[in-house]
Amino acid sequence: MITDYNEIINILENINPIKYAKDRNFIDGSVTRISPYISRGIISTKQVYKFLIKKGYSLKNIQKFVQEMVWREFWQITWQSNNIDKDLKHLQKDVEFYGFPSIIINHNTQINAIDKSIEALYDSGYMHNHLRMYVASLCTNILNYHWKLPAKWMYYHLLDGDWGSNSLSWQWVCGANSNKKYYANQDNINRFTKSNQKNTILDTSYDDLLNLKCERELTRNFSLELNVNYPKSDKFLNKTQKPICIYNYYNLDVNWRKSLDAHRILLIEPSIFKQYPISDKAMKFMIDLSKNIKNIKIFVGEFNELPIKKSKVYFKEHPLNYNYIGTEDSREWICKPKIVYKSFFKHWNTVIKQLYLNPL
Numbered sequence: 001m002i003t004d005y006n007e008i009i010n011i012l013e014n015i016n017p018i019k020y021a022k023d024r025n026f027i028d029g030s031v032t033r034i035s036p037y038i039s040r041g042i043i044s045t046k047q048v049y050k051f052l053i054k055k056g057y058s059l060k061n062i063q064k065f066v067q068e069m070v071w072r073e074f075w076q077i078t079w080q081s082n083n084i085d086k087d088l089k090h091l092q093k094d095v096e097f098y099g100f101p102s103i104i105i106n107h108n109t110q111i112n113a114i115d116k117s118i119e120a121l122y123d124s125g126y127m128h129n130h131l132r133m134y135v136a137s138l139c140t141n142i143l144n145y146h147w148k149l150p151a152k153w154m155y156y157h158l159l160d161g162d163w164g165s166n167s168l169s170w171q172w173v174c175g176a177n178s179n180k181k182y183y184a185n186q187d188n189i190n191r192f193t194k195s196n197q198k199n200t201i202l203d204t205s206y207d208d209l210l211n212l213k214c215e216r217e218l219t220r221n222f223s224l225e226l227n228v229n230y231p232k233s234d235k236f237l238n239k240t241q242k243p244i245c246i247y248n249y250y251n252l253d254v255n256w257r258k259s260l261d262a263h264r265i266l267l268i269e270p271s272i273f274k275q276y277p278i279s280d281k282a283m284k285f286m287i288d289l290s291k292n293i294k295n296i297k298i299f300v301g302e303f304n305e306l307p308i309k310k311s312k313v314y315f316k317e318h319p320l321n322y323n324y325i326g327t328e329d330s331r332e333w334i335c336k337p338k339i340v341y342k343s344f345f346k347h348w349n350t351v352i353k354q355l356y357l358n359p360l
């Protein structure tokens, strides 16, 4: 996985937003794989958007791609104003189990495309959006597990783990953040994963899928602990009491307050990772990305344990930074309407109107 900032910027050259609109739902479609970089805050959605407009694309031609990035922003805004650890709009219906379904964790669903995508998730930290939807639907709507623990399992392994997109997408699939549950049968999976499998649990009509009763063996729970391994802290005594810029799992922006003569600290708070654990691969990815920030020091501990002394503290706004004290800088958005909408399409209509008025 690329972690050098200049090489990351080069990846933007490969984005084909026009082909994307046609084939993004297919396993071999023109998806960009840029989300690990956006989620870790080393690049922003706005930066990607500006890059494409400056390259000469018209807004009209890249509208589908922009809409996907605006989905991401919509989930972030929803997270800013809601407790997304709970069922957001409705209680998830028909829940029978809380935990981790064994056939998912052990990639043993016998649906080849899904099993392969889980193996690839463990291996690479990436899963295609459509496969994420299939896995979430199987867990929640077929096996009748509550969304939250399986969502945490997926977040743990993803390099683009972002609790806003993750929790709210799982909840969208299971009807807790939407008005109906999302189902996919084997025909749908075969079409988008270019496979041709028959006789799986999902090889049935949509009517039958709604009333499917799974055998006990399929719904078996797997006992799983999502452990976090922390790196060692660097020595940081703050002798000079320069300002302190705080970086974390969601902000690794290389260009943020670049000209300020400051201590730059990657703050890894165990209290946050206890609530939202991440894998060793995801931890390493964050640390490797942080190396783009000159003289950054790792501090494993809570915000209130930092030797702040008389230093000014700067950080970027984020729902998980609620305990930070200092100057809060805003994040970059493609467009953040003044109204917080509950419906994505109302949000999108406002955004797209503003973008046509002022494309950059």
Ligand SMILES: Cc1cc2nc3c(=O)[nH]c(=O)nc-3n(C[C@H](O)[C@H](O)[C@H](O)COP(=O)(O)OP(=O)(O)OC[C@H]3O[C@@H](n4cnc5c(N)ncnc54)[C@H](O)[C@@H]3O)c2cc1C
Binding pocket: 024, 030, 031, 032, 033, 034, 035, 036, 038, 039, 068, 069, 071, 072, 073, 075, 127, 128, 129, 130, 132, 133, 136, 154, 155, 158, 160, 161, 162, 163, 165, 166, 167, 169, 170, 173
């Ligand atoms: C169950 C489930 C869990 C998810 N968990 C996460 C997560 O933890 N972190 C995360 O970043 N995304 C998550 N997503 C959203 C989406 O799957 C990923 O953003 C996308 O697959 C990332 O791959 P990409 O960069 O190749 O996306 P592309 O398809 O190339 O899209 C470009 C960018 O648009 C945004 N985007 C695209 N699709 C979506 C979407 N459906 N929702 C929100 N933003 C989108 C992302 O920023 C992405 O990088 C989840 C979706 C589902 C259904």
